[in-house]
Amino acid sequence: MAAIETREKVAELGDKYKYGFVTDIEMERAPKGLSEDTVKYISAKKNEPGWMLEWRLGAFARWKEMREPNWARVHYPKIDYQDAYYYAAPKNTPKKQSLDEVDPKLLETYKKLGIPLHEQMALAGVAVDAVFDSVSVATTFKDKLNEAGVIFCAISEAIRDHSELVKKYLGSVVPVSDNFFATLNSAVFSDGTFVYVPKGVRCPMELSTYFRINANNTGQFERTLIIADEGAYVSYLEGCTAPKRDENQLHAAVVELIALEGAEIKYSTVQNWYPGDENGLGGIYNFVTKRGDCRGARSKISWTQVETGSAITWKYPSVILRGDDTVGEFYSIAIANHFQQADTGTKMIHLGKNTKSRIISKGISAGKAQNTYRGLVSVHPKAEKARNYTQCDSLLIGGECGAHTVPYIEARNPTARIEHEATTSKIAEDQLFYCLQRGIPQDEAVSLIVNGFCKEVLQQLPMEFAVEAQKLVSISLEGSVG
Amino acid sequence: MLEIKDLHAKVDGKEILKGLTLSVGAGEVHAIMGPNGSGKSTLSYVLAGRAGYEITGGSITYKGEDLTTMSPDQRASKGVFLAMQYPVEIPGVTTLTFLKTALNAQRRARGEKEVDAVGVLRLVREKAAAMKVSEEMLKRALNVGFSGGEKKRLEILQMALFQPALAVLDETDSGLDIDALKLVAEGVNALRAPDRAMLVITHYQRLLDYIVPDRVHVLSAGRIIKEGGKELAHELEAKGYEQIIKDAA
Numbered sequence: 001m002a003a004i005e006t007r008e009k010v011a012e013l014g015d016k017y018k019y020g021f022v023t024d025i026e027m028e029r030a031p032k033g034l035s036e037d038t039v040k041y042i043s044a045k046k047n048e049p050g051w052m053l054e055w056r057l058g059a060f061a062r063w064k065e066m067r068e069p070n071w072a073r074v075h076y077p078k079i080d081y082q083d084a085y086y087y088a089a090p091k092n093t094p095k096k097q098s099l100d101e102v103d104p105k106l107l108e109t110y111k112k113l114g115i116p117l118h119e120q121m122a123l124a125g126v127a128v129d130a131v132f133d134s135v136s137v138a139t140t141f142k143d144k145l146n147e148a149g150v151i152f153c154a155i156s157e158a159i160r161d162h163s164e165l166v167k168k169y170l171g172s173v174v175p176v177s178d179n180f181f182a183t184l185n186s187a188v189f190s191d192g193t194f195v196y197v198p199k200g201v202r203c204p205m206e207l208s209t210y211f212r213i214n215a216n217n218t219g220q221f222e223r224t225l226i227i228a229d230e231g232a233y234v235s236y237l238e239g240c241t242a243p244k245r246d247e248n249q250l251h252a253a254v255v256e257l258i259a260l261e262g263a264e265i266k267y268s269t270v271q272n273w274y275p276g277d278e279n280g281l282g283g284i285y286n287f288v289t290k291r292g293d294c295r296g297a298r299s300k301i302s303w304t305q306v307e308t309g310s311a312i313t314w315k316y317p318s319v320i321l322r323g324d325d326t327v328g329e330f331y332s333i334a335i336a337n338h339f340q341q342a343d344t345g346t347k348m349i350h351l352g353k354n355t356k357s358r359i360i361s362k363g364i365s366a367g368k369a370q371n372t373y374r375g376l377v378s379v380h381p382k383a384e385k386a387r388n389y390t391q392c393d394s395l396l397i398g399g400e401c402g403a404h405t406v407p408y409i410e411a412r413n414p415t416a417r418i419e420h421e422a423t424t425s426k427i428a429e430d431q432l433f434y435c436l437q438r439g440i441p442q443d444e445a446v447s448l449i450v451n452g453f454c455k456e457v458l459q460q461l462p463m464e465f466a467v468e469a470q471k472l473v474s475i476s477l478e479g480s481v482g
Numbered sequence: 483m484l485e486i487k488d489l490h491a492k493v494d495g496k497e498i499l500k501g502l503t504l505s506v507g508a509g510e511v512h513a514i515m516g517p518n519g520s521g522k523s524t525l526s527y528v529l530a531g532r533a534g535y536e537i538t539g540g541s542i543t544y545k546g547e548d549l550t551t552m553s554p555d556q557r558a559s560k561g562v563f564l565a566m567q568y569p570v571e572i573p574g575v576t577t578l579t580f581l582k583t584a585l586n587a588q589r590r591a592r593g594e595k596e597v598d599a600v601g602v603l604r605l606v607r608e609k610a611a612a613m614k615v616s617e618e619m620l621k622r623a624l625n626v627g628f629s630g631g632e633k634k635r636l637e638i639l640q641m642a643l644f645q646p647a648l649a650v651l652d653e654t655d656s657g658l659d660i661d662a663l664k665l666v667a668e669g670v671n672a673l674r675a676p677d678r679a680m681l682v683i684t685h686y687q688r689l690l691d692y693i694v695p696d697r698v699h700v701l702s703a704g705r706i707i708k709e710g711g712k713e714l715a716h717e718l719e720a721k722g723y724e725q726i727i728k729d730a731a
Binding site: 428429430431433434435436437438439440441442444448449451452453454455456 | 568569570572640
C-alpha cells in the first residue's frame with residue numbers, strides 16, 4: 001500500500017511542470033565558453049554585416065570590464081560564464097518558406113506547448129514568430145502583415161534586410177553598456193524578434209513569440225526590438241517555457257520598445273520557464289532587461305507580465321516618459337513557490353511634461369519563496385505635472401515565504417504628484433473555510449482567491465491569453481496550502 | 483437525518499463541547515439557543531468540519547454516514563450547508579463567479595454534469611428575486627462592501643441554490659433590522675421541506691417568531707440542558723438564560 005502511494009506521489013510531482021519534456025533534435029553549437037571567437041562565430045552563423053559584428057565586439061569588450069550586479073534580493077551560486085554554450089541551433093535549418101518544411105518534431109514540441117501554430121493560429125488571429133533556442137524557424141501570417149506594411153520577423157533577418165531601421169534603433173533604449181546582463185546579451189544575442197509598425201498603422205492582429213529553451217547548458221539571449229512609428233498601434237505577447245533540467249540555465253534577454261509620437265505599444269509576457277523542483281534544484285536564471293521609450297509626445301507604452309516560472313527572476317520592465325503627455329503602465333503578477341526567488345518591478349522615468357505612469361503589482365509567495373517588488377518612480381526637473389500611481393499588493397501563502405517591497409521615489413519637480421499604496425495579506429483561513437464549506441476543494445479555492453487577487457492585472461491581458469494565465473496561476477500554486 | 487451522540491470537541495486545546503447529544507429528523511426545524519460562550523458556533527463549525535475544531539469524543543452521523551471523516555468540501559457536496567454568522571469577503575471574485583464555481587464543484591463531486599454560465603445565471607436569477615439580490619450585487623466581488631443585510635440575504639440565496647439536506651444557520655439574525663430579518667426568515671421558511679432538516683442557532687428568541695421551530699434545545703457549557711417545543715423559546719425570553727440554567731441544574 002505504501003509503495004503504491006509513493007509511486008502515485010512521484011507521478012504527481014512529475015506532472016506538475018507539464019512543459020518539462022526535451023525534444024531530441026540534433027543541435028549545432030558554438031564551442032563552449034565565451035570569447036571574441038564565440039562572438040565572431042555567432043555573427044558569422046547569422047551572416048551578419050560587418051557593422052553588427054563590430055557592435056557585438058564592442059559590447060563584449062565592455063562586458064569584460066563589468067561586474068555582475070549583487071543588489072537584488074536573490075541568492076545563487078556564482079555563474080561560470082565559461083562553462084556554457086552561447087549558441088545552439090537545430091541542425092540543417094535553412095530558411096523555411098512554409099510550415100510544411102519545418103521538422104515535424106519541432107512542430108510536435110510546439111503542439112505539446114499548446115501553441116496552436118497551424119490552423120488554430122488562424123482562428124485566434126495571432127501571428128507567431130517561434131524561437132527554438134536560437135534560430136527563428138517558422139513565421140506565420142507574414143502576408144497579412146506585409147499588406148499592412150508591418151514588419152514582423154526574426155531580428156537576424158531584420159539585421160540583413162532592414163539594416164537601416166535596426167541601426168537606427170538597436171541599443172537606443174538599452175545602451176550597449178547599460179548593465180552586466182544587457183551588455184552580455186549585446187555581445188552574444190542569437191536571435192529574437194523585430195517589429196516595425198509604420199506611421200498611422202494599427203497592427204491588424206496580436207503579435208506573439210513563444211520562446212523556448214531546449215538545449216542543455218545553453219544560455220538563451222534573445223533580443224527584441226519593437227518600433228511603433230507615429231500614430232501606430234501594436235500589441236505583442238511573449239510566452240516562455242523551458243524543459244526540466246537539474247542544472248541551472250541562464251536566460252538574459254533584452255527587449256527595447258520605441259513609441260514615436262502618438263503611438264501605442266502594449267507588451268504582454270507570460271513567463272513560465274522551468275522554476276526548479278520542490279527542493280530548489282535546477283531552474284532558469286532569468287535576468288532580463290526590458291525598457292520602453294515613449295519617445296514622441298502623447299505616446300503610450302504598457303507592460304503586462306505574468307511571471308510564474310524561473311528559479312530566479314531579475315526583471316524590471318521600464319518606461320522612459322520622454323515625450324510630453326506620454327503614458328507608461330506596468331501591470332505585474334509575480335508568483336514564487338517552493339525555492340523560487342523573484343526580484344521584479346519597474347522604473348518609470350518622467351522626463352516630459354504632463355507624463356503619467358501607473359504601476360499595479362501583485363506578488364504572491366508560497367512555500368519557501370522570496371518575492372520582492374523593486375520599483376523606481378523618478379520625476380526629473382522639467383517634468384511639470386507628472387503623475388504616478390503605484391499599488392503594490394503582496395499575498396502570502398503559508399508561513400515560510402517572504403514578500404518585500406522596495407519602492408524608490410525621486411521627485412525633482414515640485415508639481416509632481418506621486419501616490420504609493422502597498423498591502424500585504426495572507427490567504428485567510430476564514431476565506432479558505434468559506435470556499436470549502438460551499439463545496440470548493442482546497443486547490444480550487446486557492447486558485448479562485450489568488451485569481452481574484454490578481455484580477456486587475458489579468459484583465460490587462462489579451463482575452464485568449466488571460467485564460468491561459470489564469471490556469472498557469474492555478475498550476476503554479478497547486479498543493480501550496482497544506 | 484442528523485444524530486449527534488455525546489459529542490466532545492476542543493478548540494485551541496480547550497474543551498468547548500462536553501457531551502452534546504442531539505437528533506434532528508428530516509423535515510424538522512430545530513432551534514439551538516444559548517448564552518454567549520455556550521458552544522453554539524463551535525457546534526456549527528464542528529458540523530461543517532472547520533480546521534482547528536477537534537473532535538475528542540462521541541459521534542456525528544449524517545444520513546447514516548460518519549460525518550467526522552469527511553472533508554468540509556465533501557460534506558458540502560453531500561448536502562451540509564452552513565449559513566455563516568460572518569460571511570467572508572473575497573476580493574476580485576465576483577459573486578456570480580463564486581456561485582458558479584461552488585455549484586459546479588458540488589455537482590462534480592456528486593458525479594453530476596456541470597452547468598454552464600448561462601444555466602447558472604438562470605438558476606441564480608430564479609432565486610435572487612425572492613431574496614432581493616440585485617444583478618448589480620451579483621457582479622460585485624463576493625461580500626466586499628456588502629451591508630450586513632446583503633451578506634445574510636446572499637447566504638440564504640446560496641442555500642436556495644445548493645438545496646442542502648441539512649442547513650445550519652448560525653446567528654443568521656445578528657446584525658439585521660426587522661425588515662431584513664423578515665425577508666431572511668421568509669427565505670428560510672420557503673426552503674422548509676419534508677426531505678430537509680434545519681438547525682437554527684440563535685441567541686435571541688426574536689428570530690423564532692418568524693422561523694417557528696419544531697423543537698428548541700438550550701445549550702449551556704457545551705451540553706444540551708433543556709429541550710422542548712417552540713414555547714420554550716418564549717419561556718427563555720421571559721426568564722432569561724440564568725434562571726433556566728439554574729432550574730435545569
